[in-house]
Amino acid sequence: MPVHGDSSDRCNNDNTVPSSSIDKQFLAAPIKRAVDKYQLLPEFLKMRGLVKQHLDSFNYFVNTEIKKIVRANNRIVSSIDPSIYLRFKDIRIGEPSVTVDGVTENLVPQTCRLSDMTYAAPIKVDIEYIHGSHGHKIRSEKTDVFIGRMPIMLRSCRCVLYGKDEAELAKLGECPLDPGGYFIVKGTEKVLLIQEQLSKNRIIIDTDKKGNINASVTSSSETIRSKTVIQMEKEKLYLKLNVFSTKKIPIMIAIKAMGMESDQEVVQMLGRDPRYSALLLPSLENTMEFSTNRLVVKSFEMYVSISSSFIPCTELVIVCFNFKCAKEGIYTQEQALEYLLSKVKNFNCPSSEKDGKVIAIFKDVFLANVRVRGNNFRPKCMYVAVMIRRIMDAILNKDAMDDKDYVGNKRLELSGQLISLLFEHLFKSMITDVRRAVDHVLSHRSRSSRFDFSQLLVRPIITDGLERSLSTGNWDVKRFKMHRKGMTQVLARLSFIGTLGHMTRILPQFEKSRKVSGPRALQPSQWGMLCPCDTPEGEACGLVKNLALMTHVTTDEEEGPLITLCYALGVEDLAFLSGEELHAPDSFLVVLNGNILGKHRRPQAFASAIRTLRRTGKVGEFVSVFVNEKQRCVYIASDGGRVCRPLVIVDKGVSKVKEHHMKELADGVRTFDDFLREGLIEYLDIALYEKDVEPETTHLEIEPFTILGVCAGLIPYPHHNQSPRNTYQLCRMDTLLYLLVYPQRPLLTTRTIELVGYDKLGAGQNATVAVMSYSGYDIEDAIVLNKASLDRGFGRCIVMNRLSAINQKYENNTQDRIIRPDREGSDAARMQVLDDDGIAAPGEIIRPNDIYINKQSPKVTKGPPRTRLTDSDYKPSYQTFKGAEGELCVVDKVALYSDKTNNLCIKFLIRHTRRPEVGDKFSSRHGQKGVCGTIVPQEDFPFTERGICPDLIMNPHGFPSRMTVGKMIELIGGKAGVSCGRFHYGSAFGEPSGHADKVEDISKTLVEKGFSYNGKDFIYSGITGCPLQAYIFMGPIYYQKLKHMVLDKMHARGSGPRVMLTRQPTEGKARNGGLRVGEMERDCLIAHGASMLIFERLMVSSDPFEVQVCRVCGLLGYYNHKLKTGVCSSCKNGANISTMKLPYACKLLIQELQSMNIVPRLKLAEA
Amino acid sequence: MEGKSYQRFPKVKIREMKDDFLKFELRDTDASMANALRRVMIAEVPTMAIDLVEIEVNSSVLNDEFIAHRLGLIPLTSDRAMSMRFSRDCDACDGDGQCEFCSVEFHLRAKCISDQTLDVTSKDLYTADHTVVPVDFSDPAADDSGDQRGIIIVKLRRGQELRLRAIARKGIGKDHAKWSPAATVTFMYEPDIRINEELMETLTPEEKRSWVESSPTKVFEFDEDTQQVYVCDAEAYTYDDEVIKKAEAMGKPGLVDITAKEDSFIFTVESTGAIKASQLVLNAIEILKQKLDAVRLSEDTEEADDQFGELGAHMRGG
CATH class of the missing domain: 2.40.50.150 (RNA polymerase II, Rpb2 subunit, wall domain)
Known part of the structure; x- marks a missing residue:
């Protein structure tokens, strides 16, 4: 398993103890007792809710991020008179309300849904501005100036539902079980889906199509987003930055432009390993003239060997560097800058000076995440050096290549971040807009008019922009070169689980059409973070993912204190280190959120110090530390969008969570937060059961079934099914029924079902299923239904339609x-x-x-x-x-x-209200769907001696090829459940921990209750009354009715509407269209020689049309009603006109061709 | 065909009889007879059930159809059903099903005025006809504290109201399960269990014990005193073959021989309460007789072809 940044702390699980030593250590280990940690889960979810990631992110935006954005762009200064300005002092978002005709009314989500409004709150700012007339200016202040409306996420901290209890929610017309986390825009519920992105500000090493090694950094700072690529092509290093018109800039020129003129310094920065220097050589040559003789190269090699052998030989170096003359004639910073200036594309830069332009590019665009103070480009050079080192590592050792699909290299963009992006864009647009307006006013100002800055602020840009993006899902932020579509979706309300599943869905960064297997494959690093089962079938397979049950997505954390802390813990500042020292063999680089802080000589001690601080709560619980031995780096991350999950800490082979802790939890003395605070549990990005804990183990899984998502958690015994079946089931999840009349709680439940509250909002019924063949109407997965069961309400559902x-x-x-x-x-x-x-x-x-x-x-x-x-x-x-x-x-x-x-x-x-009919679709929870083949009266149904008569008969052929053993276990588990009166459990991987009943125990219960241990029954035929020859596998299985119902699909037509253009019958059920005799059907009829039938279908019953054809010119004429004869308009007479029938579409084609200057002529012959 | 009579004289022996439960033996007949009786009991014995609901006020949480469906499924005492008319062939009301010969009218008025939720149950259905009332399951022997309040139709919160008029009609289970008087009708063949005593004697007591325990139901018993295995409850046998498999596994095939007696059946009848279980059987026999009469009477007539189609022709020897 690849170890990387965020899978921090997982240091030593991959090397297991050699088997010889196990026994001894096992004996020496303290006695462990399994503690049921399950109780932590409901506690965790209570604290966090199921859609916490969305809420957290939105809350963060509303409380923190929005203020940051405004602080960064807080002035509007007139370009005509710089003394006239407006300054934003503060920004806040009020209560959701709406203002109609000047009256402000508070908004409740339910009214928004019903009356097609947007659930939004006013954005208010405090401002300080200059106003005045007749040339004398007054500075004044205003508070609570309205600048637009921000759509509010339901149940976020700005929502009226925040912190309300069940009764209050009911009063507001809200379902207490509704998780929130979505927006209401123009009356429709919109989910802003989680977006998957490659992580920002991190060096990613990979290869492009040509096999060249790239090191790329997607930088993102408050002001700009850019992508910097350093590429190794034909052994030479190039810089790619899209502000330069030439695709590739030799790296040495870039380095020189940043003021590092000496090649020696560059080589030193890479460290003293001769292999690195050797690889750098061709790039250095780039700046050397080729005509210069071998001596140069030779002397350079000498330098390399000398420097690597630690003998300073400055003289020789100087000699060789003096010898060299660059190919482009670039030796100095000035020359480099000049060279680069010629390559710059249109780049808008505030400083118009020539030199300034390139410098500005290097300051702001090139590796924008690395901050530059003054004109000291040293940190950027250092960063470049680290990038080059990583490339060379990758060349020397292919393992050093980064895996783009690795979850640690991904960041999830949540609604808060996305909205903040949009808001930032709109806010800036508003500022430019206001500035323009101010300038306009100032330039055409009649002296008498008063000028009031604050009046200009009221603009619809923000309100409209936010609403439009949320309702269309198009994020068009030119400023950040972002053009994404389909970011929002209408919330799936078919079933409760569908809704939840929708909120945890993650949209991919790639287009679905790309034929690549890598991003679609199941990544080992997804373990526990992303559900391994829940992904759609078809083109988006493997790209669209879902969060696992306990996943948390982090929000940004303040870096400042962390940096100070790192320096306090003995990190040597980068600024005081030479390149030589930085890559000294005993030191590790310390990297915080992609920025190099400096180096540390004792990385493990440093990392464990931070960990201890985290466990004691001195550092945020989501800060991650990780020592990468290969790259000789300590990675610390506190940025937003990382996926993580809580785990139990294991100290020297002993779990920190003890029985008394769990007891306190059960008594309600302790909450999940206490566990975190006392350092018993922490968030991590990775041992399973307590009995497996070995001395090297650092963490313990809370419960194994939490690796699955909300939807997958509904399937009982998923670990007994063939894995695609689980996936199929999940695709089905969101196509659930509309409203079931008698919903039931599944007899065979899972812990997840209880946790998410599915038992309160069921969507199916426990049907007694007999697995046998019956009547022949059950082939190909069809099922036979008992009529009496339908009469009594099985599968009855209510379909709601809305008209307005x-x-x-x-x-x-x-x-x-x-x-x-x-x-x-x-x-x-x-x-x-x-x-x-x-x-x-x-x-x-x-x-x-x-x-x-x-x-x-x-x-x-x-x-x-x-x-x-x-x-x-x-x-x-x-x-x-x-x-x-x-x-x-x-x-x-x-x-x-x-x-x-x-x-x-x-x-x-x-x-x-609909009762099931033949053709309606049903499904069990194991991806086994089937349509109803026939409905049979109860007296014809088979029965047992006890009088049990199944509700539904399923054909046994559904089992062998699908291998859904879980379904069989569900059946016997359900049977044992009804006979002993206890809900049985089937949580994933739950057998060892007791969250799933074992088949052995189930069989025991069955035998106790007088059934056969194998779930089979002796059955009599209802038709003849004779016993059936085989024992029939029979018991309750949870069945769901799917939304595909015959009534919605059934369609036929005689005559009906036609399309205007072609005069052919319309298409589709919605337009009462005809059923098409298509190409293949036509071919079939041709093969039969059924010419009259084809004629009838394709012409008479479709679009017959009478045309006037001129026998002379072969063109279409027209019928002159006055003369009662056909006229050819090109021959100008009606002498040689024949009347014939054509499909209208054919006539249309002829005319369309004519309009393109093609003359189709009809040659008529007597028939 | 002529000459030989296959007529048999089935015997019925009642084992256990309660109002809603009946267990009897049916002997000297075959599966077709037993099954016909079962099928008629389920599908063709008429009862009364609510078939038409007119809702005046419904401010409950359940919608009209939902409540109507629930009302329909309430069993009504239908001792009179056999003598009533189907509303489709009722002359008195031209088949609109609103006259006293074919229908019974119910009224329900409930409104919750307290803060506690009000359970509207089958006991709130009022009718003028005391012979057709919702089935009362409360045990008269138990104290009438009133906490057993019939079948719940809907629960009302403060201010909600339900007011409706319902019409019960005669019908049969074939049309809709609500008219089926049978909750459970089932039969089994009586097992004939013969233990091979000779072979049994070759087993050790431990083996005997384990063999006895191999049956999921308690069919055999091992007498600790006499060290003998005997059949304690033959009918508990579920034809699961477990003991036979066990005997084979023990290397003693033929230890026991179990066959089903082809001509004896043990019937279990449970009624929904609409009619007594015993009455259900009697009515079923009556209806079966009527059906057979219809066949016999039309044996040689031309209508037979209309009525029975191929069957009629077959009976006429065609």
Whole structure:
């Protein structure tokens, strides 16, 4: 397993103790007793919630990040008169509210959902600004100036739901189990998905397509984001930076431009290993003239050998460096800068000086994460040297290559970060906008007008920008070169688990279309962080991932104190070290968040010191320390977006969490935080059971099933299934039913189910399943259902549909009206569902073509304002219900609200109760879906002597190829469960810890209750009454009804609508389209010689059209109705016209070709 | 075909009888007879069940259809059902199913006015006809403290109200399971267990004990005093073959011989409470007779073809 930055602390698990010594050590080890650490989990989730990552990140943004952004851009200075300025002193986000007609009202999420509003809060700033008139300026201050509205994440610290208990939530119309973590934008719930990114500010070594080794750093600082690449091509090192027009800049020129003119210094910075120097040689040559003789090279080699052998030989060095003359003639910083200036592309730089430009690039763009004080580029040179060293390590030893797919090299961007990016962009745009406006005012100022800066601040940029991005999901931030689509999705509300699963989903950084296997493969480093099962099938397979149950995503932490701490713990500052010293064999580089702090001589001691501080709570719990022996570095990370998870600390082979701790937890004296604070548990990025703890073990897993995500946790015994089956199941998860009439709690539960509350919001039923073949209607995974079970409510579900209507206002002061229905007239029958107010009444049964709103619109809606309209000025514009025939729907709810433009809107919720029918889809929890093949009355169903009759019969052929042993265990576990009255458990990997019942124990229970140990029963046929020859495997399995129901798909048509353009029948069920006889069907008919059928299908029943064809020119003419004859428009006569039938699409093609200057001519022959 | 009669005279012996439970033996007949009886009990014995619900006010959390479905599944006492008419062939009301011959009307009015949730149960259904009422499962022997309150329909919170009119009609389980009077109807073949005593004697007491214990149900017993194995409860045998497999594993095949008696059945009938279990059997026999009569009467007529199709032709020897 690769060891890297964030998998810190995992030092010695990979080398197991040699077997000979085990016994001794085992005997010497203290006696351990297994402590049930499971209780930590509910405690953890109580503290953290299931979507904490989103909430944390948003809270961080709202409380900290937003202030930082404003602090970094706090001045708007007029470019005309620099003394006129505006300064932002503070920024804060208020309570969610909305202002309509000057009245501010507090907002509640439920009202936003119902009335298509955005759940947002005002952003308020405190400002200090200059205003005044007639040339004399006054400085004044203002507080709580409104600059825009920020959409608020539900249950975040700015949300009204924050910290509310169940009763209060119910009062606000919120479900207490709803996790929050999403936004409501224009009435739809939007999730800002977690984005996966390559980590910022870290050196990543990899190869490009040509096999060249690259060291790349994606830098990100408050002001700029840039990517710096150093590439080894044909043994020479180049710098790639996209502000330079030439793709490649020799690295030595760049180094020289930064003021490190001496090659010796460069070589020294790489350390004294001759291998490195040898590799650097070709790059140095780049700056040497090729014509210079071998002597130079030779002397250089001499220098190398001398310097590596520790004999200072300055004289010789000087000689050889004097000899050399650069190929480009570049020896000094000035020359380098000049050379580079010619390569600079259009780069907007505040300082217009020539030299300044390149210097500015090196200061701000090149390795932007490394900060430069004054013009001291030494830290950047050092950084470059480290990059080059890493490249050379990679050349000498392929292992040093970084794995881009490694989770430690990934950062997760959460909603807070994404919103902050967007906000920063919008805020800056607003500032430029305001500046422009100020300049405009100042330049055309009539002396008398008063000038007030603060008035200009009110702009819709921020409000609109945030709302637009969230509702479309497009993050177009040009400033940061970010153009991403599909960042937000409508929250999946089909099932509770679907919702949760949606919140933990991680979107990939790559496009889905790329045919690469690497990023899709399951990474060993995903262990415990990302769910190994939960990924979609198809193109996004392996790219879209889900968080595991206990994963936490970190937020940024203050670096300042950490840096001070590091220096206090004996890190030697980079600034005082020479290159030679930096790479001394006994020292390790200390790297904090990608920045080199300096070196340390005793890395392990340093790392453990930080660890101790972390465990005592002196340093943030998410700070990670890791000693990389290979790279001779100590990595410390405190940046945001790292994935981590809590583990129990093991000290000298003894778990720190003891029984009394757990007892205190159970008594409620202790919380999860106490465990953290007392250093019993810590967050880590990696031994399993206590009995496996060896003296080298440093950490202990809390529970093994936490490696799975929320969704995968629902599957009982997933470790007994073939792994793709689990994945299939998860894909199915979000396609759950709409609303089940009698939901049940699964008989075979898992700990995860209890933890996430699925037992409170079930989505399926425990069906007694007989695994046997029956009736032949059960082939290909079809299932046979018991009619009596359906009568009693099995699989019954409610489908909800939403209709809406707007009472529109028009520009001429008129508006639609809703009137009392006509109880007598011809439409009376269709208006039965209407109340006297002309709107459908809740509880009414509504049939297809029924009018649900009796609306009328004015005939004239434009022009001058009109008043006093009479009945005759209106035309009916009622809306009719378009349900399928034979569907019995009921109006469930009617909601009235006003939209943004103050129009009255009416929303209807239509409900339809459905019982399962042939063709509806069902699925167990093991990726085994099946459609209902037939429904059989109860008396025909097989029965046992006890009188048990199955609800559902499943064909045994579903088992062998799918190998879903978990399903079989679920069956017998469920059977034992019902017979003994205890819910059985099937948590993943739960057998050793007692969170899953063993088959042996289940069998024992079965035998106790008089069943066969193997779950099979002796069964009689319901049709003949004779016993069946085989014993039948029978018991309860949790089944879910899927949303694919026949009623939604069933479709046929006779004649119907046609497409305007081609006059062919429309396509698709929604448009009442026809069923296409496609190419293949056509081929089939041709093979049969069924020409008349083809003619009928493709022409007569599709788009027949009569055309006038000129026999002379072969072009299409037209029919002149006055003359009652066809006329050819090119021959200008009607003499040689024939009438024929063509498909309209053919005529269209001919005309389209004509429009492109191609003349298709028809040659007619007598037939 | 003629001459020989296959007529048999089945015997019924009642073993155990309670209001809603009946266990009896049916002997001297074959599986077709037993199964026919079972099928009729499940699907064709008529009962009363709520079939039409008119909701006046429903402010409960459950929607109208939901409540209607729940009401339908409440068993109603249906002793009168056999003599009532199906509303589809009721002359008195032209089949709209609202007359006294084919329907019973119920009313339900409930409103919660206290802070405690109110359970609306089957006991809140009122009817004028005392012969058709929701089944009362409360044990009369137990004290009537009132905590057993019938079948819950819906729970109401403060201010919620439910007011409806429901019509119960006669029907059979074939149409909808709510009309099925049978909760469980099942039968088993009576097992015939013969222990090979000679072979049994060759076993040691330990072996005997382990053999006896190999059966998941308690069929055999080992007498510690006499050191003998005997059959204590033949009917507890579930045809699981475990003892036979065990005997084979012990190297004593043929230790026991178990066969099902092809002509004796042990029936277990549990009723939903709509009619008594004993009545259920009697009604089933009655209906079965009617069906057979219909077959017999139309044996030679032309209608037989309409009514029974191929079966009729077959019976006429075609």
